[in-house]
Amino acid sequence: xxxxxxxxxxxxxxxxxxxxxxxxxxxxxxxxxxxxxxxxxxxxxxxxxxxxxxxxxxxxxxxxxxxxxxxxxxxxxxxxxxxxxxxxxxxxxxxxxxxxxxxxxxxxxxxxxxxxxxxxxxxxxxxxxxxxxxxxxxxxxxxxxxxxxxxxxxxxxxxxxxxxxxxxxxxxxxxxxxxxxxxxxxxxxxxxxxxxxxxxxxxxxxxxxxxxxxxxxxxxxxxxxxxxxxxxxxxxxxxxxxxxxxxxxxxxxxxxxxxxxxxxxxxxxxxxxxxxxxxxxxxxxxxxxxxxxxxxxxxxxxxxxxxxxxxxxxxxxxxxxxxxxxxxxxxxxxxxxxxxxxxxxxxxxxxxxxx
Ligand code: UD1
Ligand code: UDP
Numbered sequence: 001x002x003x004x005x006x007x008x009x010x011x012x013x014x015x016x017x018x019x020x021x022x023x024x025x026x027x028x029x030x031x032x033x034x035x036x037x038x039x040x041x042x043x044x045x046x047x048x049x050x051x052x053x054x055x056x057x058x059x060x061x062x063x064x065x066x067x068x069x070x071x072x073x074x075x076x077x078x079x080x081x082x083x084x085x086x087x088x089x090x091x092x093x094x095x096x097x098x099x100x101x102x103x104x105x106x107x108x109x110x111x112x113x114x115x116x117x118x119x120x121x122x123x124x125x126x127x128x129x130x131x132x133x134x135x136x137x138x139x140x141x142x143x144x145x146x147x148x149x150x151x152x153x154x155x156x157x158x159x160x161x162x163x164x165x166x167x168x169x170x171x172x173x174x175x176x177x178x179x180x181x182x183x184x185x186x187x188x189x190x191x192x193x194x195x196x197x198x199x200x201x202x203x204x205x206x207x208x209x210x211x212x213x214x215x216x217x218x219x220x221x222x223x224x225x226x227x228x229x230x231x232x233x234x235x236x237x238x239x240x241x242x243x244x245x246x247x248x249x250x251x252x253x254x255x256x257x258x259x260x261x262x263x264x265x266x267x268x269x270x271x272x273x274x275x276x277x278x279x280x281x282x283x284x285x286x287x288x289x290x291x292x293x294x295x296x297x298x299x300x301x302x303x304x305x306x307x308x309x310x311x312x313x314x315x316x317x318x319x320x321x322x323x324x325x326x327x328x329x330x331x332x333x334x335x336x337x338x339x340x341x342x343x344x345x346x347x348x349x350x351x352x353x354x355x
Pocket of ligand 1: 039064096202204233
C-alpha cells in the first residue's frame with residue numbers, strides 16, 4: 001500500500017509519530033508537511049525527538065488568513081497527490097492542514113482516512129469544528145478515538161467506515177513516557193514534582209478576544225502557586241502586541257519538546273489549558289484539569305470528574321482550582337482512550353479495507 005500523510009501543526013506531528021512507525025513496517029508512506037507550523041520548537045523538535053521520518057515534501061505555506069493558508073495548501077497537496085498517486089491519504093485532527101489534505105484528495109477521488117474522526121464541540125465559530133465536520137464527510141475511513149466520537153458520527157448519518165480504534169495520542173504517551181524516564185527528563189527539570197501548575201493557552205477564541213485572555217490571566221494571578229506556561233507563539237504575539245502584563249506567579253517558557261511536555265504534565269499539581277491534546281494527557285496522567293473553554297470535544301474527561309470546563313471566566317477558573325484542592329480526586333476509569341494499540345488497529349483496518 002502507498003499512503004500520503006498530510007500534516008502541518010504541532011499536535012499532528014505527535015499523532016503521526018506512532019502511526020507512521022506502524023505503517024512503515026509493511027507499507028510505503030510519503031509525508032507532506034504543509035509548513036503551517038514552522039518555528040523549531042513548533043515543528044522540527046518533534047521530528048527529531050520522536051523519530052518521525054523527514055517530510056518528503058515541505059510546502060512552506062506558513063501563517064496566513066484561513067482562506068489563503070488553506071488554499072495554498074490545497075494547491076500544494078494536489079500537486080503531490082497527482083505525482084504520487086497513493087492508495088490512501090491520511091489526515092489527522094482538525095487543523096487547516098487537515099482540511100486542505102482531505103479536500104485535495106476528495107477532488108482527485110483518492111480515499112481518505114481521517115485519524116481522530118468524530119470529535120465535535122458543536123460550536124461552528126471554531127475553525128477546527130468546520131475543518132473536522134467537512135473532513136469526516138469526505139472520508140472513507142473514520143478512525144474514532146472514543147465511543148462518543150462514534151455516536152457523533154452516527155448522528156450525522158456516518159456509520160460505514162467508522163472504526164473505534166482508541167487514540168493515537170495515548171499510543172504516543174505510553175511509548176514516549178518510557179523514553180522520557182530512560183532519559184531522566186524529570187530529574188533535569190527545575191520544578192520539583194507537584195510544586196507547580198502547568199498552563200497552555202492558544203485557542204483562537206481565547207487569544208483573539210482580549211477580554212477572554214484578560215479573564216484567564218486575572219485568574220492565574222489569583223491562583224496560589226507557581227504557574228509554568230510554555231507559551232504558544234500565537235499567544236505570545238498577541239500579549240506583546242497588546243502590551244499585556246503577565247502575573248508575577250506565571251513563569252513563561254518557550255514551547256517545549258514532547259518529552260519535556262509530558263513530564264511537565266505528569267509532575268504538575270493541576271493543569272489549566274484550552275488545548276485538546278493536553279486535556280487528554282492530563283487525564284491519562286491522572287492530573288486534574290481545568291479547561292479554559294466553554295465546551296470540549298473530550299466530554300468523557302468531564303463526565304469522570306477529572307476535567308472542569310470554566311470558559312475564560314476569572315471566578316470560575318479560580319473556583320475550579322480551589323475545588324480540586326479541597327476535594328478528594330474522583331475514581332479513575334482506565335482505557336478511556338484505548339490501550340496504546342490504536343496505531344496497529346488503524347494499519348490493520350487499512351489493510352483489510354484494501355483487500
Ligand atoms: C493551529 C490550529 C489549531 C491547533 C493549533 C495547535 C487551525 C485553524 N488551527 O492553531 O486547531 O490547536 O494549531 O497548536 O488550523 N506562529 C508562529 N510560529 C509557528 C506557528 C505559528 O509564530 O511556527 C504564530 C503566527 O503568528 C500565526 C499564529 O501563530 O499567525 C497562529 O498560527 P496558526 O497555525 O494559524 O494557528 P494556531 O493558533 O497555531
Ligand atoms: N505540546 C508540546 N509542547 C508544548 C505544548 C504542547 O509538546 O509546549 C504537546 C502536548 O503535549 C500535546 C500537543 O502538543 O501532545 C497538543 O498540541 P496543541 O495544544 O498545540 O494543539 P491541540 O491539541 O489543542 O490541537
